[in-house]
Amino acid sequence: MINEKRFTKEMELAIYKEWKDSNAFGFNEHSKKTIYSIDTPPPYINSPIHMGHASTYAIMDFIARFRRMLGEEVLFPLGLDQNGLPIEISAEKKYKVDFTKITREKALEYCRQLLNETTATSMDSFFKCGIGFASWKEGEKIGEIYQTDSPSYRALTQATFIDLYNKGLIYEANKVVNWDPKLQSTIADAEIIYEDRPGFFHDIIFKVKGTADKVIIGTTRPELICTCEMVIFNPEDKRYKHLEGKTLLTPIYNKEVKCKSHPAALMDKGTGLEMMCSYGDLADIRFFMEQGIKGKVAIGKDGTLNEHAGFLKGMKIKEAREKMIEELKTRGLLDKITPTAAHRTPISERSGTAIEFIEMPEYYLKQMDYKDKMREIAHKVNIFAPQSRQILLDWIDSVSIDWPITRRRYYATEVPAWYCKKCGTIALAEKGKYVQPWKDAYKGKCKKCGGTEFRGDERVFDTWFDSSISPLYILGYERHPEFYKKNIPCSLRPQGKEIVRTWLYYTLLKDYLLTGKIIFKDAWIHHHIVTDDGTKMSKSKGNILDPQKIIETLGTGAFRMWCAIEGNLDKDDFRCSMERIEGAGKLLEKLWNVSKFVSMFELTKEQEKNAELMEIDKWALAEVDKLVEEAHTRYLQYDFHTPVVRIINFVRDEFASHYVETVKRRAYNNDPVVKFSEAERNGAVKTLRESLRTILELLYPVNPAMTSFIYKELFTEEIISKPWPKMNGVKSKLNGAELVLFNSAVWKAKKDAVLSLKDPVKKAIAPKTLAPVEAELKAMHNIQKVEFRGNESIVEAK
């Protein structure tokens, strides 16, 4: 019998602790059961976990627990992504250091220090969310916690580089890259965001060679006139028809550039004449490739202009622009300056700095040759919800250059390569060992010239190059070959929609190139957590909800319940507020109270045998059967929302309010007037207990702690070892809706007559179908005379 008035946070945490201490969800790699593997998203651990993390992990935990109930061996590891710029940036901020000004060793130390401090906090949050990971211990075994900065993970990243390089899928090239002048590193397209920043058109004057004619060209980047290689206008633009094929002279530099028509120029932008500069973005690079022109790069690694810019050499962009404007004005070459419509500027997502386009040698992974294959893969992976597939397809369509995989930063996996000082030939590391070429010497001879002196590569990999092998890592690729072979592909990749273009895409791409396989069967794409009115949560708006605080005040149960209720993938983003989570908590309180009631009744084995189900019992059991079936179908589709809403509505609106209320007197069986047989009394208790048992089992994946507690009290069994419930197959002809209506009619009549609920009802007419419930209805409402006819409920209270 449950005596506690409420299920408290302390009781909840005690259960999580027990599971953690007993390693209740440990993974047995030798199990004969079907293995269900979850490629958990390794979250960046450099800050306390946010709502997105908490809800993603909670829902993954629903999936893991449900799959265990189905009799599967669930591989649900905790991974921690601990590479890359965000960690460096927080370390620089926290310890007030500039990594470009200290030694590389020192920088790495700061990163490790930061990670040590933050890991514990995040782990604690996951624990408090009630996540049942396969292990809470860091290690090399399948299912143990992995970190992407561990020597073993980094060794695997390096091994994949070596394999892909040897397959000819990775090459080094000197190309124009997205350069972040603040971080001093190349970044990928996926790391660029766009911000509206005010810009200005500078209308500058070009001369037409061999004539006295002048033309006016609008540009937002006057400091880059030196890189102008061509001027274009739209073929439809009659204003400039006469310039076709003419040669123009750039102002100040007096460089000869061709002028021609090209559809890339828009008539209504600027003056309609566009200066094509090789500073460009990807569109410009495409244009230059098409025109067969090799442009000049005028911006250096440090973000200042180089010798190509002549008198602007050594200046930063902003300074150079001002200087150029001044110079143009002096020479009378500036017509006017007008503000542009909000100009979308490419910004480095990691540092917030405007990126520049400069030429650097970097390694690239081929992806342009595999776009069709990627489209095919995108169609073959089961995506939940299916409409999220479009995000992936759109991204594949927009990929325009191979993936630059190297970065010039520090806290990341190093490129495992050295170069012969004599002939420059590359020497790759041996697979399986983590190497740091910037400090480890290469022990060997150059294959080409026999030289023994090597220069270690100083670059590191893009973090997505690490995290895109997480499914391979968790399945033991190269480390546990037998297990790996038996268990690829991974069953499920859960992740957020904002990283479809990075994590999902890069993983499918890289793992396909490595293994020739589609690396997971299902991908579950999470939406964003937004505020109550549907806007984004952001620090600047101050509308962030902290999951740590929510759990502290409302409890994990309420939080997880909210995740299920709100988590409809077919719809929009998930709306979140304290009120919504509180509402979810109230539903749990109802379940708790019903359970307290049911826990008052017990049945001996003999009583259980001597139990006779009455019509309303059959009705309750039949309703529960429907829930079992629906939950099974839907949970398999990763839909917890639909069945959980239905279950909880049933518990509150039908089971508690009507079934329990109606059979209460039979269960007590001490009514002075209406007597039930012992078998009928036992039937009520049996139904109460069995219905509740199933309901608890259905809700266990979502709310493991409370259901487990109640289950133990009522049935002295551990819910975590129970399989998915079977249907009991009971059928009933009782119309539940009519029962609800009849009860309401009685309650209303008593209220209208200002009677207590205990007071007798003189006469009632109930729908014919309720005749089998006569005795209970009489006892419940204290009805003196009841007739069953028609389908209406008519009550005369006095």
Added chain:
RNA sequence: GGGCUCGUAGCCUAGCGGUUAUGGCACGACCCUUACAAGGUCGGGGUCGUCGGUUCGAAUCCGACCGGGCCCACCA
């Protein structure tokens, strides 16, 4: 510009071709009822964004428009 998605009572939401449109919050009234007063019961409150179309019948299907949100791409 492209993709996804949503407009149902003051706020949030279910329904997604078929009686009188579901539930919650808030509001009002009543009730200590052998689970639950941090509760229960009853009630008031709606031209289902707008305009057209399909249909015997539309919140539901189709089209156009208006408005919100999120993601992405692109530009001098």
